[in-house]
Amino acid sequence: MATRYQVRLKNLAGVQVGLITDWRSLTYTKRVNSVDDYTLVIDGELSLVDDFVLDGQIEILRTDIAAVPVIPSTVDLEAFHRTAVRETNVDGLSTFTSKGLGYDDLLRRRAILFRAASSQADKSGVGETVMKAYVNENAGPGATSPPRLFAGVNTGLTIQTDGAAGTSWEGEKSFRPLLSVLREITEA
The missing domain is CATH 2.30.300.10 (Baseplate protein-like domain - beta roll fold)
Incomplete structure (x- = not known):
């Protein structure tokens, strides 16, 4: 070739x-x-x-x-x-x-800036659904302050429709790097 x-x-x-x-x-x-x-x-x-x-x-x-x-x-x-x-x-x-x-560096630049025990930090569900919620709330259109500690909207970042794929996952990830959390969910 x-x-x-x-x-x-x-x-x-x-x-x-x-x-x-x-x-x-x-x-x-x-x-x-x-x-x-x-x-x-x-x-x-x-x-x-x-x-x-x-x-x-x-x-x-x-x-x-x-x-x-x-x-x-x-x-x-x-x-x-x-x-x-x-x-x-x-x-x-x-x-x-x-x-x-x-x-994907956009995801590396963000952290989950919600307090522990909040619905934005404490999640459970199928992997894809949880990952897309974390991305939306910390880098996408839903990354607004409040409730996020600091605004984090990346203008133009869109998130595909949720297909609810993956295995079940549960965890609390306040103040953790977003990309690291996404990796952890994919490996669960």
Whole structure:
């Protein structure tokens, strides 16, 4: 399989501001129940390096160019740009490095900020239902204050309809990292 990659650069509003087809290096790792990451190194003299902003988005597109008929590009990774490094070596060669984390980083950034014994911290039910409730109340549209200690709504974050799948789970998780709790529920 012959594969071609492209990197789509988006601003904070999700509008494409650039398409990168040539780079010095591109690596990325997709993880189950953890945060994906990427590192992209490009020519530091490119004008689009100024379009990399904190929490701007990148999409890594993959195309199988040997397929007949050619299969359209698919998004292989979606992530937030988090760190920029500009370097110039002794020969005057300038590079720009973008490092970032997958969208699941939104869940890693949140904690369950409800007091013990509250219905938002103390939950029981099938895994999917409990997980979606925790996400809604701590990162989604329901992450408002009060009753949450601090508002935590991530604008644009949506939650699929609950399919009530998984095994039964019960626990009290006040002041615990959200992504860690979600991992614990999936492993129950």
